[in-house]
Amino acid sequence: MFPPKPSIIKHFTNSSSSFSxxxxxxxxxxxxxxxxxxxxxxxKQVHAQMITSARIHDTFAASRLLSFCALSNSGxxxxxxxxxxxxxxxxxxxxxxxxxxxxxxxxxSNALLLYVQMRRMNVLPGKHTFxxxxxxCSNMKSICGCKQVHSHVIKLGLDLELHAVNGLVRGxxxxxxxxxxxxxxxxxxxxxxxxxxxxxxxYAQNDYSDEALVLFNQMVDHGLEPNGATLASVLSACxxxxxxxxxxxxxxxxxEKGVELGVILGTALVHxxxxxxxxxxxxxxxxxxxxxxxxxxxxxxxxLAVHGHAEAALELFRKLKIEGIVPNGITFVAxxxxxxxxxFLEEGRKFFRSMKQDxxxxxxxxxxxxxxxxxxxxxxxxxxxxxxxxxxxxxDVMIWGxxxxxxxKCGNIVVAERVVNEILELDPHNHGVRVxxxxxxxxxxxxxxxxxxxxxxxxxxLKKVPGWSSVDDGA
DNA sequence: CTAGGGTTAG
Numbered sequence: 074m075f076p077p078k079p080s081i082i083k084h085f086t087n088s089s090s091s092f093s094x095x096x097x098x099x100x101x102x103x104x105x106x107x108x109x110x111x112x113x114x115x116x117k118q119v120h121a122q123m124i125t126s127a128r129i130h131d132t133f134a135a136s137r138l139l140s141f142c143a144l145s146n147s148g149x150x151x152x153x154x155x156x157x158x159x160x161x162x163x164x165x166x167x168x169x170x171x172x173x174x175x176x177x178x179x180x181x182s183n184a185l186l187l188y189v190q191m192r193r194m195n196v197l198p199g200k201h202t203f204x205x206x207x208x209x210c211s212n213m214k215s216i217c218g219c220k221q222v223h224s225h226v227i228k229l230g231l232d233l234e235l236h237a238v239n240g241l242v243r244g245x246x247x248x249x250x251x252x253x254x255x256x257x258x259x260x261x262x263x264x265x266x267x268x269x270x271x272x273x274x275x276y277a278q279n280d281y282s283d284e285a286l287v288l289f290n291q292m293v294d295h296g297l298e299p300n301g302a303t304l305a306s307v308l309s310a311c312x313x314x315x316x317x318x319x320x321x322x323x324x325x326x327x328x329e330k331g332v333e334l335g336v337i338l339g340t341a342l343v344h345x346x347x348x349x350x351x352x353x354x355x356x357x358x359x360x361x362x363x364x365x366x367x368x369x370x371x372x373x374x375x376x377l378a379v380h381g382h383a384e385a386a387l388e389l390f391r392k393l394k395i396e397g398i399v400p401n402g403i404t405f406v407a408x409x410x411x412x413x414x415x416x417f418l419e420e421g422r423k424f425f426r427s428m429k430q431d432x433x434x435x436x437x438x439x440x441x442x443x444x445x446x447x448x449x450x451x452x453x454x455x456x457x458x459x460x461x462x463x464x465x466x467x468x469d470v471m472i473w474g475x476x477x478x479x480x481x482k483c484g485n486i487v488v489a490e491r492v493v494n495e496i497l498e499l500d501p502h503n504h505g506v507r508v509x510x511x512x513x514x515x516x517x518x519x520x521x522x523x524x525x526x527x528x529x530x531x532x533x534x535l536k537k538v539p540g541w542s543s544v545d546d547g548a
Numbered sequence: 549c550t551a552g553g554g555t556t557a558g
Contacts, residue, residue, distance in 0.1 A: 104549080133549070140550075166550065173550080204552050236551055243553075270553055277554095305554035312556095340555040368556035375557065406557045439558055471558085 103128060107137035113149050116141055120156075129159075136166045143174035150174055165191070169201045176209035184209035185218060198225070200234050207240030211247035219244040219253070239268045246275020251284075266297050274306040282310035286319065298330075301338050308341035312348040320345040334362065340369040347376020367398050375407035383415025402434050409443035413450065421447045438464075442472050449479025454488045470499050477509060486513055504530045 103123050110116040120138055123129045135156070142153035157163060157171050168191045175184040188206055191198060203226055210218035223241055231237045238261055246254035258264070258272045269292040276285035289307050292299070299307065304323055311320040324342060327334070334342070339362040346355035359365070359373045370393045377386035390408050393400065400408075405428050412421030425444055428434045436444075441464055448457035457476050461468045473496045480489035489510060496506045511526035 108549085136549070144550090169550065201551055208552075239552065267553055274554070300553080302553040309555070335554090337555045342555090344556060366555085371556040373556095401556090403557050410557085442558075 102134070103131075104134040104137040107134060107141060110141050110145075112147055113142070113152065116148075116152075130161060132160065132162070132164050132167065135160055136164065136170065139167055139170050143170050150178060162194075163196070165196050165199060165202070168196055168198075169205070172202060172209070173205040176205045176212060181209035181212040185222075188222075198229065200231060200236055203231060203234075203237040204240040207237075207244035210244045214248045216245065216248045216250045216253070219248055219250070235263075235265060235268070239265075239271055242268055243271035243275070246272055247278060249279055251275055251279060251281065264295075266300060266303065269295075269297060270300070270303045270306065273303060273310075277306040277310040277313075280313070282313040285310040286314060286316065299326075301332055301335065304332065305338050305341045308338075308345045312341075312345040315349060317345075317349040317351060320349065334358075336362070336364050336366050336369065339364075340366070340372055343369060344372035344376070347372055347380075350376075350380050352376060352380055352382065365398075367393075367401055367404060370398055371401075371403045371407050374404065375410060378407050378411035378414055381414065383411040383417065386411035387415075387417075387420070400432060400434075402428075402437060402440070405434065405436075406439050406443060409440060409447065413443055413447040416447075416451065418447065418451045418453070438466075438469070438472065442475060445472055445475045446479075449476055449482075452479075452483050454480060454483060454485050458488060458491070468495070470496055470503065473499075474506075477506060481509055481513060484513065484516065486510075486517060486519075489513055502533060504533050 103119060103126070106119045106122075107116070110119060116138060120129075123131070123134060123138070128134055139153055139156050139160075142148040142156060143150060153171065153174060157167060160167060163171075168187060172184045172187050172191075175181065175187060184206060188198065188202070191202075203222065206222045207219065210216075210222060219241070222244070226232050226234075226237050226241065238257065241257050242254050244254075245251070245257065254272060254275050258268065261268060269288070273285050273288050273292070276282070276288060285306065289299070289303070289310075292303075304327065308320060308323060311317070311323070320342075326332075327338070332338070339358060343355050343359050343362075346352070346358060355373060355376050359369065362369060370389070374386045374389050374393070377383075377389060386407065390400070390404070390411075393404070405424060408424050409421055411417070412424065421444065425436065425440065428436055428440065441460060444460055445457045448454070448460065454476070457479065461472060461476065473492050477489060477492045477496070480486075480492060493506045493510050496503055507526050507530050511523045511530070514520075514522040514526065
């Protein structure tokens with residue numbers, strides 16, 4: 074076995090102070106060096122050293138290298154994949170590390186493939202494997218995946234292990250299967266904070282904010298103290314539910330307990346205040362945050378936009394660009410909402426074009442909805458209709474509905490009739506739109522049309538009465 | 549030799 078070459082050690086001592094503390098006469102082992110890497114550049118040197126000293130098959134040392142490449146912020150997942158693939162017999166630590174890394178990439182399914190490979194190679198998964206498999210499933214929103222992994226947890230007898238169970242709750246709840254999540258949750262006799270948080274987070278993320286708040290209360294009643302992650306979900310629920318008072322209490326709690334206001338928690342707080350119209354408080358928090366990301370800006374811009382400060386919202390958008398933050402699709406929802414609320418027709422059109430041209434963001438349904446709203450409010454009904462028809466995908470009832478209400482406001486029956494036909498094609502029993510149309514006819518004094526619409530509505534209602542449908546079907 | 553949690557729109 075060769076000791077590491079002095080030049081390598083010297084390189085490390087020069088480039089990173091953490092190495093200088095090592096005793097010079099006894100060179101540190103390669104795995105310790107691997108542990109102390111702070112950049113890929115350093116890591117590659119240790120890797121080279123391992124190869125030249127024929128220690129690359131030392132799985133312990135190799136796994137330290139892998140950890141850095143796969144998990145560190147300054148690592149490199151592609152390098153990790155290569156390293157892993159060159160390892161002849163990866164141990165379960167290495168599999169776990171790779172599964173963990175792959176779970177958070179754009180293709181979380183790779184984590185599941187690794188698991189399959191692991192089983193095929195007869196490497197036994199353990200309690201460090203499952204949390205990340207569930208993470209992969211929740212990132213894919215795959216309930217089916219959760220069920221499959223769940224069965225493996227049971228087979229391996231880990232269904233009482235708290236990390237696995239927490240993964241299970243989180244997997245089901247974030248993927249949208251709240252009943253499965255709740256069933257697992259209810260069956261756990263000793264729930265820790267993470268498990269409560271996972272369940273609360275699931276409710277909050279799937280628009281069951283009221284349930285999230287109820288559960289949060291129960292958790293506090295059980296004597297558990299929330300942490301930052303719990304509070305972020307609860308604040309999000311407060312924002313959606315309009316619970317300003319609870320949100321305020323949470324901020325007081327955070328200050329009392331000295332909970333650090335990081336980007337995520339700060340953003341959640343800004344959003345809570347902004348959504349509830351407490352713009353002064355929102356601003357205060359916003360400007361007090363030393364680190365902000367695009368979500369923070371989005372929350373603030375959107376808050377201003379929908380509470381009657383359209384100009385301020387656009388002003389903040391300009392500031393965002395100056396600060397070098399790259400806007401995303403959500404930013405443009407906020408910006409277009411501002412245009413909509415402020416009636417800035419030209420600017421709205423400009424931003425809508427700019428999304429794709431300048432930022433390569435493909436407009437989604439939400440952006441089209443904003444534009445239809447804006448055009449509709451400004452009476453540009455034909456342009457709005459054309460925009461909907463030009464969309465790559467099929468319009469839904471919501472977006473046609475936005476146009477219909479604009480038609481109603483302008484009293485444009487010609488466009489309204491076309492829109493109603495479109496809606497009825499998507500949703501034949503939507504009599505609400507017939508009511509709107511017949512009201513428009515009435516305002517125009519077209520009584521015969523009113524009557525014919527009412528007749529259809531009446532027949533539709535009769536069908537809903539038990540007993541009538543059979544008579545009708547027989548006819 | 550390893551563990552996990554959170555934020556923004558509609």
